[in-house]
Amino acid sequence: MKNSIAERIADFLQGYPPFNMLSHRALLQIATEVTITYLEKGDTIFKKDDIEHDNFYIVRDGAINLYYSSDDVKEITNIHDIGDVFGLRPLITKEPYKLTATANEESIVYGIPITVFQSVTDYNTQIHKYLITAFASNAFDPYTAEEAGEIFGDYLPNKSQDMANFQTANYTRSPITCSMESSLKKAAKKMSDHKIGCIVVVDDTKKPVGIITNSDIKNKIATGLFPIETPVTNIMSSPVMTSKKGLTIADGQLQMIKHSIGHLCITKDGTVNSKLIGVLTHHDVLVTLGNSPTVILKEINRAKRTKKLRAARLKGNSLLKSYIEQNIPLSHIINIISQINDAVIIRAVELALKKMPTEPPVAFSWLALGSQGRKEQLLFTDQDNALVFEDVPENRYAETQAYFLELAKLVTTSLNKIGFEYCEADMMANNPEWCKSLTEWKTQFKNWILKPDEKAVLLSSIFFDYNLVYGNESLVNDLTDTIFTTLEKTNLFYKFLGREAIKSPSPLGFFKQFLVEQNGDKKELFNIKSRALMTLIDAARLLILSKQIKGVNNTYKRFEKLAELEPNNKELYESCSYAFKALSKFKTKQGLLRNNSGKFIDLKTLTKEEKLKLRRCFKPIHEIQEILKIRFDLKNFA
Template structure:
């Protein structure tokens, strides 16, 4: 008799990784054993400290929050939505749960039996890669990073990296060693002499029995727990993790995660009972993978020509696509891509200065504005930037400004060649209007704040999101201090900003249908940027300004900071943070899929699950706009 429930489970699983990598027969074998769990809001799947289950989980409907709890507080670490997997600790490390998983609304979760899953996925490379990466990314949070020595696995699922991941790992063949009777001072001097991060402790037969790393020295010697004259046998980490000389990169990564280490000792027979022949480090793995954030950043910082910068930035696009396919948390993606974007811009400025006939005449700061200023620029989009230079005597002003405009033209041209389009509104440092002295910038912001009009509010929404990239940061700090001093308690300015943040109503109509464009070239398309992302971006901006919060620019971090400050509104702010990340991730995926900005979406191309997931993200928009209306009395914000 046909099992219709199992068929529905198979249909659902086939749409999400890693199950979409399995054939139908394997999926049916899993589905036949899946337990369907129905949860009310507040129900726990598991709690911190619980013994690991014999299942891991995937969300069918609803949302499961992951919490870190202690005696006094409960903090959200992540939110799992439809298609997200969680509870991988049981599959990878066989340890008690470090977090609690609790339903935030009515939810349905599929419990996947580990034994059945492993029986059908044994030796399937892509699935092992996906699960290891998912676990590593979940482990990389403030509560487990130290425990896992901040090991993070960056997989790039393309042909070249697949070859790299499953080839024999390259390791150091002449590791530096010492005897257990030696003092820590002796070992540290030896590490310093050879410029290495660890030293292997071996017995008289040269079998590895322990390891001393920089972390051991920091945690056990620098803290005063042991004197520098103590024997290495007293503080070495033991036993060591070992493997054979033919270990692959993928297996090495798995072993490092499973055992929470960043070094593997290579021995003759792969056990600690044979002669040490080498040492494999996490850094060795990163170098082998090549298309990795660390390697890309090194390529950027070494680039001597624009075309090499372009090649490095294109690698970041491949990395971005890989991260999205593997469902890596957006917070990690934003940090990685933003770091690469900033490094590319910094190098473009450095190379442009080299093209100038003379060095900069005075101190200056290059700032990114808009999405890059908020560190939310994932795809190649328009470049938005500005330049601040130190005040100079009046008779030198024109000469200095002319220099920086010429420099800015070199920079914006370089960025354009790399792939960042010129700003259509010319909001770039090459425009004299956005290349000014620090005093002029202070006056400019003061005018926007004290004499707000429609244009100044529009510019405020762009220029209040800025980030220092290159040069003298103190200029930016001085500007920031002046802005907050000028804003003060200007309720009218906040009210106008809040009113602007509500110019786009929640994206659903009366009958819960999407509000789409009514005319023009984008007729019947959904504008996810203006209707969903911008209301959250604008709301976060006015709220942090009103709270005098400095140096927190990204939208999700602004909401998380607000959640810390206002316990009564914590749930709303965290919901806004989550909604923003989910919407930005969705927009980015659409942009990659259609090779555009992802701004306009053809709703008919979305699955029902995708549409439901989008609609769930719209709820916080309505709530935060209602909050702004009450908080800033927007009815009195007429210009």
């Protein structure tokens, strides 16, 4: 006879990690032993310093607060939602709880018996890895130290130190190694194949004797100090710094700071005299310290005030900085920060709707435009947005538009407080020009396309890169269909867009010098946006529109798509995609360095290597402009 309660529990568990890694039979075995606890708001599950329970927990309904307390100070470190696992400490450390868990609202939690769970997962390495990672990322406040700029600063006693002390470092297992007899060329090939930034040199007994990083290769090989075939022993850093498994983040930080290193070898007994089992990197420390997009997104979704949204978005900037420093691929960075930006806008709209006196009179869509619409906005810049609402009878148009203008005012004000400046050209949804019904928007786009002029092209460069962030998808799809249907009726619009894309000459002068600003407060600075990035952005938009490709807004993705569609020009398009990402990274680094948009670069701050890399990015800009001149017959188009 089936146990219907156990079946329902098993069905719930299989939807969430780590239980989704188990067979249904194993889930039923666990589910029959699960305890069900009903909690009122404020009820406690366990307290700091309590002896470990026989269970760990998963939230079935409601939400659970985890907070750290010391000297009568209580600080929430996380809020667990449905499907989140907590109370994992007994599985990892066999010691009392370091946090207190209470119900944030009426809740139901399932208690999973540790002994039963272990009996069915003993040989499941995937689950063990998940549990250690989850423990490392959820058991403390991930932001207190970071916001104070102290993650890699002086390690002073405070609450953040206490929490970091019991964090187990999540280091890289099975590190890539090479023998002492290897040549540097062979070791570098191994690093390239595995896409890693360091390789450990080991002796015949697998004990670490040295380490080689990308910096070693750059400083000792690229500069000509050693030939590429030199033995690894000539350029490796030795001796290596070591520690044993189970070290805390605090210990890892201290050793890295003390020895000015970015990599720590983990050995069986913690010394250089035993077998290498792992490597802890600077990046691993950042990840374990909770610099996590998932955590930031949770904060955004729970925010009830603009102040909280701003705090969460600022953490996104800290995340961006650490990603740039760790040389994470820009495509990954763009995807993460875009998700964070969209989540901020969504929550800003939701909070604004709660302030409105009534529900929206009709369906509507909130659109991000420009760099936000292309999902390329990494730094805080000005906001460009628009609002589309469902068609209404003429006698209701004014009042309907008035409602959405008031809503848009609340949203744009909130975004401004978060850090997105008002658009100087007033291209925002609180402007009646950019808050219209679907039919009015269709008419607007038709006019831009069929009657192009300088203003139409300028506005098109912003409005044609829109992205639905919140609201009714069908409205936006209808608008998009109208745009592409209208584009089929004319070639003149493409010529106007093409002229815009080729108007900026090469960023280099006749003698290959950078063309810098000649006047004003930006004199001698290089405008990386107008002289380089905008040409690539305009070219990608024009080419993708001309091929009637919908749903590809991001510039580098547009070039990647074009590479698929035109194999004969694949190399050029891929070069354009790379150049766009490299230039965007330059711009972002400058913005982070100077706390601005990064638009203007002081070339004196760049190394010779960086200037050379910039120049290489300009080659495809010239080539793509030549393609546009021929394809859209622009040579004689004035």
